[in-house]
Amino acid sequence: MAKPSPRKKLIKECDDLWAKIVKARDGKCMICGRDGCLQAHHCHVRQYLATRHDPENGVSLCRGCHYRGHMEPERFRDQIIAIIGEEKYLQLKEKSRFYGKPFKITVKDLEDRREWLIAEWARRQG
Numbered sequence: 001m002a003k004p005s006p007r008k009k010l011i012k013e014c015d016d017l018w019a020k021i022v023k024a025r026d027g028k029c030m031i032c033g034r035d036g037c038l039q040a041h042h043c044h045v046r047q048y049l050a051t052r053h054d055p056e057n058g059v060s061l062c063r064g065c066h067y068r069g070h071m072e073p074e075r076f077r078d079q080i081i082a083i084i085g086e087e088k089y090l091q092l093k094e095k096s097r098f099y100g101k102p103f104k105i106t107v108k109d110l111e112d113r114r115e116w117l118i119a120e121w122a123r124r125q126g
Helices: 006-026 063-071 073-084 086-097 107-125
Strands: 038-042 058-062
Touching (some): 058 063, 058 073, 063 073, 073 086
């Protein structure tokens, strides 16, 4: 099996840091209030790299709410809007589409994102 490329490793590191920040910020499922088995959910799909690692583009959900949400996407979108507000939802949508479909992100860009996420995690920890 081939080793992941440095680029893929950086994306994974950024994804993990992003999820850690989102779950620590929320501390509970933003739909039902449970505080166990949290998963970080992208409000706008992660294929849009402009918002993929933006903590504002994430909410914490328990496993059950996350699964049910993906089974009923229209209702789920309405729940996400109720959580973050319509204005923020539309701002994130515009930002996520700013670069269009996934654009090629450089290793340097990913290294910068990783450093920003590390600093953001440290800032939120006090």
